[in-house]
Amino acid sequence: MNDMTPTREQREAALEGMGCKRKRVEDIRFTQGKGKYVDDIKLPGMLHGDFVRSPYAHAKVTKIDATEALKLPGVIAVLTAEDLKGVNLAWMPTLAGDVQMVLADGKVLYQNQEVAFVVAEDRYIADDAVQLVEVEYEELPVLVDPFKSLDPDAPVLRPDLDGKMEGAHGPRKHHNHIFNWSVGEEEATDKAFAEADVTVKEMISYHRTHPSPLETCQCLASMDKVTGQLTVYGTFQAPHVVRTVASLLSTIPEHKIHVIAPDVGGGFGNKVGVYPGYVCAIVASIVTGLPVKWVEDRMENLSTTSFARDYHMTTEIAAKKDGTVTALKVHVLGDHGGFDACADPSKWPAGFFNIVTGSYDFPVAHLSVDGVYTNKAPGGVAYRCSFRVTEAAYCIERGMDVLAQKLGMDPADLRLKNFIQPEQFPYNSALGWEYDSGDYPTAMHKAMDAIDYRGLREEQKAKQEAFKRGETREIMGIGVSFFTEIVGAGPSKNCDILGVAMFDSAEIRIHPTGSVISRMGTKSQGQGHETTWAQIIATEIGIPASDITVEEGDTDTAPYGLGTYGSRSTPVAGAAIALAARKIRNKAQMIAAHMLEVSEYDLDWDVDGFQVKGNPERRKSMKEIAWAAYHAPPAGIEPGLEAVSYYDPPNMTYPFGAYFCVMDIDVDTGVAKTRRFYALDDCGTRINPMIIEGQVHGGLTEAFAIAMGQEISYDAMGNVQGASFMDFFLPTAVETPHWETDFTVTPSPHHPIGAKGVGESPNVGGVPAFSNAVNDAFGFLGATHIQMPHDAWRLWKVAKDLGAHG
């Protein structure tokens, strides 16, 4: 018998706990087409909504005539702002402290803005009826260029704010001004600049783009007039927040609202906000007493629900001759579109952009951000990044390269010279953050060795000479990026959404036979929570991950949480899971002590159970303890075995990484080929290395898309130019480069399992790596900064403008 007893290693392996490359359990249904998304849900009598949208970017709406639409058989109702005024919902608050029209109230501020909501028996009838609604517009001058938004004669976009010179984030200085947000020491920074040996200044733009998840935004609202219960199925990254917002807006008590986020087909920040479609579907269901479904099409998704970026960053760095940086000064002009609907924690109008000092030891810095209105769609979500962190990383990583070029220094050496050193952690940055942990030089050296950085530089030099001699038409660039993120929002002392502190939660219940159901306040949109959360629990309480069910997204069953975005799930909910599991283990220890008739202090935890100190043969497994908890609970101890934990993080976490991109560009065609892309990530403790690798692959692919072509642009009339996949670059396996991944591990000292979060790092670090590679390639021809996106046409034009075409 003894030979059959599993070894400690075997017992450990059977758990498939932290560190295991466990296969994603959700993929069993996803790969078989058995996922259940909002549009798969069909309720009896369900109606369908569709929007009449504005073809104009800026116009008065003088008349809406739905007579013909209502004559179409199958059309139930056409809602306009006038109807919504009856329930006080023509406008709704945004997460950024502004208000936003649900349906056009007298005017439209961007193309494709929602003007009327048609409700019909099926989607086809609704679509036909949309074409029959006659709307009269009176065109107004269009404001597209954010740099002209604060001109004295700029068109007034928001007459509703007329005279309100105090905004949600302080004083407004112009009718199109939203806020100014300043951090740091301006005087000391100016002084450092005055005393600097070298200074550089560059306007670095991060263009407007869009998260473009494969599943667009959608919801299904169902009001039961008998019970007074409102059920909303939706593509929500934060279902509990949606419930609270729905209650505040509708005045339906929160316990009468049931929000369910089923499988979500990608979010990337697009599904954090509350959109007019949700409000209209809910109102239509309340009015009709029938379920109403609203599903965006691709153009609606790309052109109306939450863009990302659109930050124009004037960046200045001061340094000594030897390359030591002495000060950083950044001014950002943020183009927020027609309404300020940024999805940031309430007190952070520019998110955590003040992480812009990056991985470098800047003694002083100053940051000033101005948000402005333009005739573009609202949004400003964190597209696969923490709040405005990818903008900040792009800003400083481009800025460091610009400085290196001016100093004639190697960009990797400049970074090594200025890194925050391991012994400086916890490190207080000049713009107010306390970095938890890091070892930047180790990561950088590992990465440089892995790709033979010095060898690549030699090769590049030879190629440049060959190019000058006319022997090749190809130029080579090496993109260096060393990013520090700030994720895991966040501590209740400085982070809230509409007043709700940004904690997260977990509930774990052990069944009598030792299997588990657990529920969290987060919501996976493809991150693999069902797999990784079970691994944390498995390691903490010694029950195999395969015996643990993870459930998210149902507000009636899951504990309240702030949801999944900003790489906050592992730093916040991951901690709550570990702490809930430890509560269970503590109780299990008391039960085990009773069962083994020893003091609980005489027990040691060992993989999947407790054993008596000095006598490991005497042990009780977690399964045995679970049975005892329900079957024969010790006197004085409550039966059952379950726990809930709410975790308020003491600090953010600061993942970092070293990324290198090697690129070859044909100057005659502008075609850029990524020869190598190496990504070293340090996300602290690694829960599932395979999922991390998958996350890095996905994030790098999005970074590649953004840097090399993905863009939402507008023409002078405010026509959105990137509103379909004909124009909006979404790379497939054909275009996507090969990714090499690597890692170091510097655990977070304040997190229960030392994990930092990884889902967004590759986007944050990837974009500057690509852009720096392009800039590095063209540098020897005289380029100092080339704006993104770097598509073939633009690179061809850069080459032409630099005289490379002869």
Add this chain to the structure above:
Amino acid sequence: MKMADSQKIEAPRETVWAALNDPQVLKQCIPGCEELEMTDGNQMQAKVKLKVGPVKATFGGKVTLEDLNPPESYRIVGEGSGGVAGFAKGGAVVRLEEDGPDATILHYDVDAQVGGKIAQLGGRLIDSTAKRLAGEFFKTFGEVVAPSSENTEAAESTDGAEEPAKKGWLSGVFSKKDEKPADTDA
């Protein structure tokens, strides 16, 4: 969108001028034109069915003839709305140059703006579509004004020769079925 070109028509300038001012002729020649009625003086009401890329819509609007300088030139301006498909507005300066007694060279200079769905979805196809429509217009116009002329064929082939090179594979995919097939290597 800007487009300028010229076209030789085998007919005297007066004939061409008269045709250019005849709503019946214009209706016949404007691709997709379903209605064109003179409403007053130099103003017409038009209904035109248009397809730009994947967007199909009927545009209704006003067309006005301005700066009349018979038989030499005028400016034709219009504004039309296609409902949810978007809107179009713009104008063209049309100038007739005598090329001997029996032929006329028609110069046109178009400046148009489009907005809404056609601008978003058909944005990259608008130039090629406009070129195609202009080609169709002048082919028919030539046939109507100078029925026996062989020159219209030449005009058509000039227009056609330019097209395949400028046409992307996408516009081929979305072009009408009765047109020549798209490049098969796309």
